[in-house]
Amino acid sequence: MPFFPTRRLLNELVNRAIVYSHNGDPSKVLTAFSYRPLPPPSPNTVNVKFVLAPINPADLNVIEGVYPAKPTPISYPASSGLGSDNSVFVGGNEGLAQVTEVGQGVSGLEKNDWVIMTKPQIGTWCTTKNVGAEDILKVPQMDGLSEVQAATMTVNPPTAYNMLQEFVSLNEGDWVVQNGANSAVWSLLSLNLRKSCNFASQVGQAVIQIAASRGLKTLNFVRPRDNLEELVNELQNLGATKVLTYDALADKSLRKDLKEWTGGKEIRLGLNCVGGQETTLMARLLGNDAHLVSYGAMSKQPLSLPTSLFIFKNLTSHGFWQSRWYSQKSRDEQKRLMDLLANLMSQGMLKAPSHEVISISAKESDEEAGRKVREVIAKTTGGQHGKKVLLKFSID
Amino acid sequence: MPFFPTRRLLNELVNRAIVYSHNGDPSKVLTAFSYRPLPPPSPNTVNVKFVLAPINPADLNVIEGVYPAKPTPISYPASSGLGSDNSVFVGGNEGLAQVTEVGQGVSGLEKNDWVIMTKPQIGTWCTTKNVGAEDILKVPQMDGLSEVQAATMTVNPPTAYNMLQEFVSLNEGDWVVQNGANSAVWSLLSLNLRKSCNFASQVGQAVIQIAASRGLKTLNFVRPRDNLEELVNELQNLGATKVLTYDALADKSLRKDLKEWTGGKEIRLGLNCVGGQETTLMARLLGNDAHLVSYGAMSKQPLSLPTSLFIFKNLTSHGFWQSRWYSQKSRDEQKRLMDLLANLMSQGMLKAPSHEVISISAKESDEEAGRKVREVIAKTTGGQHGKKVLLKFSID
Numbered sequence: 001m002p003f004f005p006t007r008r009l010l011n012e013l014v015n016r017a018i019v020y021s022h023n024g025d026p027s028k029v030l031t032a033f034s035y036r037p038l039p040p041p042s043p044n045t046v047n048v049k050f051v052l053a054p055i056n057p058a059d060l061n062v063i064e065g066v067y068p069a070k071p072t073p074i075s076y077p078a079s080s081g082l083g084s085d086n087s088v089f090v091g092g093n094e095g096l097a098q099v100t101e102v103g104q105g106v107s108g109l110e111k112n113d114w115v116i117m118t119k120p121q122i123g124t125w126c127t128t129k130n131v132g133a134e135d136i137l138k139v140p141q142m143d144g145l146s147e148v149q150a151a152t153m154t155v156n157p158p159t160a161y162n163m164l165q166e167f168v169s170l171n172e173g174d175w176v177v178q179n180g181a182n183s184a185v186w187s188l189l190s191l192n193l194r195k196s197c198n199f200a201s202q203v204g205q206a207v208i209q210i211a212a213s214r215g216l217k218t219l220n221f222v223r224p225r226d227n228l229e230e231l232v233n234e235l236q237n238l239g240a241t242k243v244l245t246y247d248a249l250a251d252k253s254l255r256k257d258l259k260e261w262t263g264g265k266e267i268r269l270g271l272n273c274v275g276g277q278e279t280t281l282m283a284r285l286l287g288n289d290a291h292l293v294s295y296g297a298m299s300k301q302p303l304s305l306p307t308s309l310f311i312f313k314n315l316t317s318h319g320f321w322q323s324r325w326y327s328q329k330s331r332d333e334q335k336r337l338m339d340l341l342a343n344l345m346s347q348g349m350l351k352a353p354s355h356e357v358i359s360i361s362a363k364e365s366d367e368e369a370g371r372k373v374r375e376v377i378a379k380t381t382g383g384q385h386g387k388k389v390l391l392k393f394s395i396d
Numbered sequence: 397m398p399f400f401p402t403r404r405l406l407n408e409l410v411n412r413a414i415v416y417s418h419n420g421d422p423s424k425v426l427t428a429f430s431y432r433p434l435p436p437p438s439p440n441t442v443n444v445k446f447v448l449a450p451i452n453p454a455d456l457n458v459i460e461g462v463y464p465a466k467p468t469p470i471s472y473p474a475s476s477g478l479g480s481d482n483s484v485f486v487g488g489n490e491g492l493a494q495v496t497e498v499g500q501g502v503s504g505l506e507k508n509d510w511v512i513m514t515k516p517q518i519g520t521w522c523t524t525k526n527v528g529a530e531d532i533l534k535v536p537q538m539d540g541l542s543e544v545q546a547a548t549m550t551v552n553p554p555t556a557y558n559m560l561q562e563f564v565s566l567n568e569g570d571w572v573v574q575n576g577a578n579s580a581v582w583s584l585l586s587l588n589l590r591k592s593c594n595f596a597s598q599v600g601q602a603v604i605q606i607a608a609s610r611g612l613k614t615l616n617f618v619r620p621r622d623n624l625e626e627l628v629n630e631l632q633n634l635g636a637t638k639v640l641t642y643d644a645l646a647d648k649s650l651r652k653d654l655k656e657w658t659g660g661k662e663i664r665l666g667l668n669c670v671g672g673q674e675t676t677l678m679a680r681l682l683g684n685d686a687h688l689v690s691y692g693a694m695s696k697q698p699l700s701l702p703t704s705l706f707i708f709k710n711l712t713s714h715g716f717w718q719s720r721w722y723s724q725k726s727r728d729e730q731k732r733l734m735d736l737l738a739n740l741m742s743q744g745m746l747k748a749p750s751h752e753v754i755s756i757s758a759k760e761s762d763e764e765a766g767r768k769v770r771e772v773i774a775k776t777t778g779g780q781h782g783k784k785v786l787l788k789f790s791i792d
Binding site for chain 2: 305307312314318321
C-alpha cells in the first residue's frame with residue numbers, strides 16, 4: 001500500500017499521517033507526513049477517513065520497539081525525495097473511521113459507515129487510509145454512542161469484558177477482585193526486562209461497569225492518595241461495590257470484613273495490572289479453584305505468588321492480551337462482542353473514559369503538526385496523565 | 397472405626413500402629429500403640445494387613461498440622477486406660493496392603509489381593525486395618541512389580557504421569573523442562589507462610605521415566621554438586637535427555653544450545669518443585685502458550701514470574717496436587733491409571749525409588765518401636781536423605 005507523499009502547500013487539501021522511520025523515544029522520532037489523496041480502493045478494500053484515534057500507552061511502546069506487536073512499514077517511492085529510507089511506519093492501533101469509498105467485492109459496508117480496526121498496528125494516526133475489508137468491523141451508529149466511545153472500544157472494553165468472561169463462569173452476585181481499579185497511571189511492562197515499556201489502560205473502570213451490568217460484585221483496590229474519597233465516589237458511581245486502598249490488604253481485619261460482604265462466598269476471579277506485593281496479598285483473598293488474570297504490571301515488580309496457592313488452592317495464573325484474542329477469534333465473534341459493547345455504551349452502562357482531543361488542522365504545517373504530537377506525548381509519559389488523549393485531523 | 401487397645405505382652409501376636417494424639421514435631425509426638433486383632437469386617441469393608449508403608453514428607457507435615465489434608469481420628473474406649481484423650485491419629489497416607497478378610501457386599505476383591513489406598517490420610521503406618529472397599533484399589537500382582545513399587549505408586553508416579561498428561565497435549569519428540577529433577581531433597585511448603593512444611597518427592601525421576609516411555613524429551617535441572625557426573629549418569633540411565641545444573645540457567649549460551657537440541661521446537665510444559673529465581677529463569681525457556689505446573693517449593697521462595705510472560709507469551713501457571721486428583725476422579729479413572737503405572741513398573745520402565753526398609757518386629761516393645769520410628773524421622777528431616785524410608789511391621 002504505497003503512499004504518495006507531497007510537498008505540502010498551506011491550505012492545500014491533503015492527507016496527513018504521524019509517522020516514524022525508526023524506533024526510539026516517541027517524543028523525538030515522530031514526525032508529520034503529508035500525502036496525496038488516496039486513489040480509488042482496489043477490490044476487497046475500502047477507503048476510510050479517521051474520525052478520532054487515541055494515543056494508547058502500548059502505541060508508544062510499539063514506537064519504542066519494546067512491544068511484541070510490530071507494525072507493517074508503508075513504502076513510498078524513492079523518487080519522492082523525502083529521505084533515503086523508502087518506508088515509514090504510521091503510529092496508532094485503535095481508532096474510529098468513516099468509510100469514504102467501497103472497493104469491488106466488499107459487502108456489508110457503505111459510504112459513511114463507522115468502522116473500527118481489528119488488525120493490530122494498522123496505523124490509525126492519519127487522515128485517510130485504504131484498508132482491507134477483513135481488517136475492519138462496522139460499528140452501529142446509535143443514539144448515545146459517542147465518537148470517543150467508538151474510537152476507544154477495541155482495546156480496553158473488550159479486555160475487561162473478556163477477562164470477566166473467558167476464565168471463570170460467573171453468576172449474578174458473584175464477586176471479582178481487581179487491583180489498579182482506576183488504571184489511569186502508567187506502568188512498565190516488557191518482554192525484555194532490560195527495557196521498560198509503558199502500559200496502562202482504563203481497563204479497571206470498564207471492569208467495574210461491565211461487571212455491574214452483569215450483576216457481579218467488585219472489590220476494587222487502588223493506590224492510597226489525597227483525593228481518595230473523590231475517587232471512591234467516582235468508582236462507586238460507575239458501579240464498584242467496594243473500593244479499598246492497597247493499605248487495606250495488609251490489614252488483618254480485611255478477611256473478616258470480606259467474609260461479611262460476600263456472605264462467605266469464595267472469590268474465584270482476580271484481575272491484576274499491578275504485580276508485586278499488592279498482587280501477592282490480593283491473590284490470598286481468592287478462594288479455591290480461582291483464576292488470577294494479569295494484563296499489566298504497574299508496580300514494575302514481577303508477579304510473585306506462594307506456590308502453596310497453586311498446589312493446595314488450585315490457583316491458576318493467566319495473562320490476557322486483547323491482540324491475541326483478535327488473532328484467534330472469528331470475525332463473527334469479534335462482531336458479536338463489538339455490538340454488545342456498543343449496546344452497553346449507548347445504554348449508558350459503559351461510559352467514555354475521561355479524555356482530551358488534540359485537533360490538528362490542515363492549516364498547520366507538517367512541522368507544527370509533528371511538534372504538537374511530540375509535545376503531547378512528552379507530557380503524557382512524563383508522569384501521571386489520567387486522561388486519554390485522542391488525535392483528530394481536519395482536512396480543511 | 398474403634399480401636400481396641402491392649403496392654404502388650406512380649407511375643408503376643410498383636411497389631412501395632414504408629415500414632416499421635418496432637419500435632420507437633422513428628423520426631424517427638426509419635427508413639428507406637430498396640431491393639432487387639434480386628435473383628436470380622438462389616439459389610440462393604442475389608443480387613444487388610446499392611447505389607448509396606450512409606451514415610452513421605454507430606455505425612456510429617458500432616459503430623460505437624462501444617463498440611464491442608466487432615467486425617468480422621470480413631471477413637472478408642474475411654475475404659476482402655478491409655479490416657480485421657482479418647483482418640484488418636486494413625487500416621488501415613490500411602491502403602492501396600494494385602495486383603496485378609498472380605499466383608500459382605502464387596503465385589504472384585506479376594507483374600508490375598510494387593511490393595512493400595514485412594515482415600516487420603518487413611519493411616520497406613522499400622523499392621524492391620526479395616527477399610528472401606530471404596531477407599532482402596534486392587535493392584536495386579538505381576539512379574540516385575542515389587543512390593544516397594546506397589547507401596548509407593550499412589551503419590552509420586554501418578555503426580556508425574558498426570559502433570560505430563562493433564563495440561564498440555566504432548567506428542568512423541570516434544571520437550572518437557574523440569575527442575576528438582578532429582579527431587580530427593582526436602583523442601584518447605586505451607587499454606588501458612590509463618591509455618592514451614594516439609595515436602596519432597598521422587599516425582600522428578602518418575603517424570604523422566606514416564607516421559608521417556610512416551611518418547612518425550614526431558615531437559616532436567618538439578619542443583620550443582622560434587623558428584624554431578626554420577627547423578628547425570630543416573631538420570632540419563634532413567635531416560636533423561638539432558639541434565640544441567642541451575643548454574644546453566646544463568647548462562648547466555650543456554651538458549652542457543654537449547655534451540656539446537658530441540659530443533660527450534662518450543663517447550664510447552666515446565667514442571668516446578670523449586671520456586672524462586674531458578675524457576676523464573678526456567679520459565680523463560682518456555683515457548684508460547686506454555687504451561688508451568690508447580691508441585692513443590694524446595695527453595696522456600698515464592699514463584700516469581702515476569703507478568704509479560706503471562707500477557708505476551710500466554711504462559712499459564714498451575715499447581716498440581718495428587719490428593720485433589722483422587723477426590724475428583726472416578727474409581728474407573730483411578731484404576732486405569734494405577735493399572736497403567738503397574739504395567740510400566742513391571743516392564744522395568746518405572747523403577748522403584750532408592751529406599752530403605754525399617755522393620756519393626758512384634759518382639760519389640762511399643763516403647764522400642766516408637767523410639768525407632770522417631771529416630772528414623774529425626775534422621776530424614778535433619779537434612780538430605782535421598783532414600784525413601786518404608787515401614788514394615790511383622791506380627792510375629
